[in-house]
Structures are given as structure tokens and as C-alpha cells.
Amino acid sequence: MPQVFYRKYRPQKFSEVVNQKITLKLLTNAILQNKIAHAYLFAGPRGTGKTTVARLLAKSLNCQKRKPDEYEPCNKCASCQAINNGNSLDLIEIDAASNRGIEDIRSLRENVKFPPSSSKYKIFIIDEAHQITKDAFNALLKTLEEPPEYVVFILATTEPEKLPATILSRVQRYDFQRLSLEDIEKRLQYIAQQEKIDFEPEALRLIASYSEGGLRDAESLLEQIALISEKKITKEAVEELLGAVNVEKIKRFVNYLLKKEKEKAINFVYEIYEKGSSMEVFNKEVINYLRKLLLLKISPGLARILEKEVTPEELQTLFKQAQISNLSYLETLLRKLIEVQIQLKRTPIPTLPLELFISETLE
Ligand SMILES: Nc1ncnc2c1ncn2[C@@H]1O[C@H](COP(=O)(O)OP(=O)(O)OP(=O)(O)O)[C@@H](O)[C@H]1O
Ligand SMILES: [Mg+2]
Ligand SMILES: [Zn+2]
Incomplete structure (x- = not known):
């Protein structure tokens, strides 16, 4: 496999x-200076590298060949290999989503008492740490306070605000950021080249823009597309898989909104729906598009913010549309479409929220 x-x-x-x-920078400096904390918290959005960096830290700390003036793990020694293969006895990964209760934390506390089997440190990575129950957190507290010298905890979470203050005050916190569109695009290009996959640059850009700053989703999407594409990954194939609607069409729809052409707008929504596109994805794209118009309407100088998201030709079209639109109308459209986005999640008729929006707003 x-x-x-x-x-x-x-x-x-x-x-x-x-x-x-x-x-x-902070973590690798700490490794070099041998200033290792006993409890870390890695917080940030999905697929931004929390588990990855936690394992790297574990690997580096337990690497048998690493010299004091290096921070990279060697990836060759027995310890590094065991971690890479997921069978190190001294790296314990716990998924708090399924081991969240007091009993689980008690057995973890028992485990902490035993020194590492063959390495310097015994490292516990607790994923989805926010899922741990209140009682279990309390049980964990004592261990976090006075852990044995050889123990390192790394808590990872997408929702740090759900952790109790008592835990937060005992960990060294690192915040992971969403990746930029450009970073994701570059990484996808790299993977595609490694895998000898041919691609249209716009296809990868589209994948990147859908993954909202998380690399895992972007990589999974790339893989799915590669599996169904025969020769080359095309923008059309990506649009199809995502149930996306291409920019040309969004532009047309936005024109109907700007010119208040109710009937055309409703017909258009129905067409998009008939073709099997997701109304949620469609609406999100319309919002994205209108936001660009809003920014350009506020000030043409804001084009700077959009440079990473659109091509120069698209920017020209946007400028033209911004000219014929009116700021307060754009604000109204956007505010209402955000409500539509929420309604789309629970409407009995998929097209209805947009139809209502058109009927009420395009007077
Ligand atoms: N910063 C990054 N640099 C390179 N690759 C990354 C990065 N972040 C994520 N990835 C890719 O995405 C995959 C998943 O990343 P990882 O498991 O570290 O995410 P996570 O932040 O722990 O996400 P989750 O909150 O969903 O557990 C990695 O195996 C890697 O392929
Ligand atoms: Mg993770
Ligand atoms: Zn090593």
C-alpha cells in the first residue's frame, strides 16, 4: 500500500x-542550549504542523547521534528510526479525542513513573488536548507540576481557549500560524514534481485557496485529483472535484447582483444547483469575490492585499466592476450573504436561502 x-x-x-x-527558531535554540521545558503547548489551526513539529522535537531530543551544536535529528540512529516508524517505546502519542477520561490520565500518570527504556527522554504527545475532561485535567495537573526529569509533555490543540487556565499557566506555549497561499502552492508544486505529476499552475493555486491555510487538506486534495486525472492536473478537474464554479461564472452572477437583475440571478442559481455544485461552496466564492470588490472600492491601493489571490487580468476586471458598484450596496450584499452561508447549513431546500436573498436585496 x-x-x-x-x-x-x-x-x-x-x-x-x-x-x-x-x-x-525558539525551539531549535532551546535544543541547542539544552533548555528543555517539561510541558509544551502547540496551538493552531488544523494541518499547520503541530504534530509534525512535536515529533521532530521528540526525535531531536532522543537522537543518539546528534552533536551538541546541532538541532536536527539524524534520522538514522535506532531512536530516530523507531520514531519514524511509529514504534518508539519512549514516544507515547495519545489522542485525547478517544482517551479523554480520568482513567486514561491515571494510567498515563503510572506510565510517567517509569524511566525511558533506551533514550534520554520519555515524551508524551497529547493530541486534541482540549478534549480532556475537567477531572482528567485536574489529575494531569499534578504530573505537569512536578514531572520527573526525563519527562516531556507536548500538548497539541486546535482550540487552546478550551484549556483551563491552570494548565495554560504550566506550559510553554507556541502558536502555529495558517500557511499562506503561496507557501501551500510551493509545497504542492514540490510534491507534484517529486511524484512526477504534470499540472496547470492554476490548478494548484485553486487547491491551495480551498485548503484555508492547512497543508494536510491541500496535500490530500492534490492526491485525490492526481488519482482521477489521466495526464495532467487541470484547473477544470479541480473545479469539478470541489464542486466549484469558475471565476467567469461568479463574475457573471455578481454582475446580475450589481445590476439588480432578479430573474437572471435566480435562474443562474438554479442552473448552478442543477449542475451539481454545492450551494455552500458557490456562496462562499461569491462572498470572496464581492469582498475583493469591496476592498477595491474602499481604496484602489488595497489591491496590494489581493495580489496574492488574483492574476493581473482578474484584477483589471475587478477594478472595472468596482467602478460600477456602490459601496453601501456592496456592504449590504456581503452582510446578507454571510447570513445566507449560515442558513445554507440547515435549509430544507438548497437554493432557497439564495433565492430569498435575491428577492429581498435586489429591489
Ligand atoms: N508547516 C508544515 N510544513 C510542512 N508540512 C506540513 C506543515 N504543516 C502540515 N504539513 C503537512 O500536513 C500533514 C499534517 O500535519 P500535522 O499532523 O503536523 O498537522 P497538525 O497541525 O498536527 O494538524 P491537526 O490539528 O489536524 O492534528 C503533515 O504530514 C505534512 O505533510
Ligand atoms: Mg496533529
Ligand atoms: Zn538520530
């Missing part, structure tokens, strides 16, 4: 991690 992309391309060295510059 071939490895899935996001595992195959999990960085094996700190230098391969994309973004997270400050976190990496």
Missing part, C-alpha cells in the same frame, strides 16, 4: 517545515 501524500511528505527535519519561523 503506497503511503498517502500527507504522511509521505511529513517533514523529517526542522528545515523542511514550511512557515512557523518563530516557533522553530
Whole structure:
């Protein structure tokens, strides 16, 4: 069974991690100076490298060949290999989503008492740490306060605000950032080249823009598309898989909104729906598009913010549309479409929220 992309391309060295510059700088400095905390918290959005960096830290701390003036793990010694193969006795990964109760934490506390079997440190990575129950957190507290010298905890979470203050005050916190569109695009290009996959640049850009700053989702999407594409990954194929609607069409729809052409707008929504596109995805794209118009309407100088998202030709079209639109109308459209986005999640008739929106707003 071939490895899935996001595992195959999990960085094996700190230098391969994309973004997270400050976190990496602080952590690698700590490794070099041998100032290791007993409890870390890695907080941030999905697929931004929390588990990856936690494993790298574990690997580096327990590496048998690493010299004092290096921070990268060697990836060759027995300890590094065991961690890479997921069978190190001294790296314990706990998924708090399924081991969240007091009993689980008690057995963890028992485990902490035993020194590492063959390494310097015994490292516990607790994923989805916010899922731990209140009682279990209390049980964990004592261990976090006075852990044995050889123990390092790394808590990872997408929702740090759910952790109790008592835990937060006992951990060294690192915040992981969403990756930029450009970073994701570059990483996808790299993977595609490694895998000898041919692609249209716009296809990868589209994948990147859908994954909202998380690399795992982007890599999984790339893999799915590669599987169904015969020769080359095209923008159309990506649009189809995502149930997306291409920019030309969004532009047309937005024109109907700007010119208040109710009937055309409603017909258009129905057409899009008939073709099998997701109304949620469609609406989100319309919102994205209108936001660009809003920014350009506020000030043409804001085009700077959009440079990473649109091509120069698209920008020209946007400028033209911004000219014929009116600021307060754009604000109204956007505010209402955000409500539509929420309604789309629970409407009995998929097209209805947009139809109502058109009927009420395009007077
Ligand atoms: N900063 C990054 N640099 C390089 N690859 C990354 C990065 N972040 C994520 N990835 C890719 O995405 C995959 C998943 O990343 P990881 O498991 O570290 O995410 P996570 O932050 O722990 O997400 P979750 O909150 O969903 O657990 C990795 O195997 C790797 O392929
Ligand atoms: Mg993770
Ligand atoms: Zn090693």
C-alpha cells in the first residue's frame, strides 16, 4: 500500500517545515542550549504542523547521534528510526479525542513513573488536548507540576481557549500560524514534481485557496485529483472535484447582483444547483469575490492585499466592476450573504436561502 501524500511528505527535519519561523527558531535554540521545558503547548489551526513539529522535537531530543551544536535529528540512529516508524517505546502519542477520561490520565500518570527504556527522554504527545475532561485535567495537573526529569509533555490543540487556565499557566506555549497561499502552492508544486505529476499552475493555486491555510487538506486534495486525472492536473478537474464554479461564472452572477437583475440571478442559481455544485461552496466564492470588490472600492491601493489571490487580468476586471458598484450596496450584499452561508447549513431546500436573498436585496 503506497503511503498517502500527507504522511509521505511529513517533514523529517526542522528545515523542511514550511512557515512557523518563530516557533522553530525558539525551539531549535532551546535544543541547542539544552533548555528543555517539561510541558509544551502547540496551538493552531488544523494541518499547520503541530504534530509534525512535536515529533521532530521528540526525535531531536532522543537522537543518539546528534552533536551538541546541532538541532536536527539524524534520522538514522535506532531512536530516530523507531520514531519514524511509529514504534518508539519512549514516544507515547495519545489522542485525547478517544482517551479523554480520568482513567486514561491515571494510567498515563503510572506510565510517567517509569524511566525511558533506551533514550534520554520519555515524551508524551497529547493530541486534541482540549478534549480532556475537567477531572482528567485536574489529575494531569499534578504530573505537569512536578514531572520527573526525563519527562516531556507536548500538548497539541486546535482550540487552546478550551484549556483551563491552570494548565495554560504550566506550559510553554507556541502558536502555529495558517500557511499562506503561496507557501501551500510551493509545497504542492514540490510534491507534484517529486511524484512526477504534470499540472496547470492554476490548478494548484485553486487547491491551495480551498485548503484555508492547512497543508494536510491541500496535500490530500492534490492526491485525490492526481488519482482521477489521466495526464495532467487541470484547473477544470479541480473545479469539478470541489464542486466549484469558475471565476467567469461568479463574475457573471455578481454582475446580475450589481445590476439588480432578479430573474437572471435566480435562474443562474438554479442552473448552478442543477449542475451539481454545492450551494455552500458557490456562496462562499461569491462572498470572496464581492469582498475583493469591496476592498477595491474602499481604496484602489488595497489591491496590494489581493495580489496574492488574483492574476493581473482578474484584477483589471475587478477594478472595472468596482467602478460600477456602490459601496453601501456592496456592504449590504456581503452582510446578507454571510447570513445566507449560515442558513445554507440547515435549509430544507438548497437554493432557497439564495433565492430569498435575491428577492429581498435586489429591489
Ligand atoms: N508547516 C508544515 N510544513 C510542512 N508540512 C506540513 C506543515 N504543516 C502540515 N504539513 C503537512 O500536513 C500533514 C499534517 O500535519 P500535522 O499532523 O503536523 O498537522 P497538525 O497541525 O498536527 O494538524 P491537526 O490539528 O489536524 O492534528 C503533515 O504530514 C505534512 O505533510
Ligand atoms: Mg496533529
Ligand atoms: Zn538520530
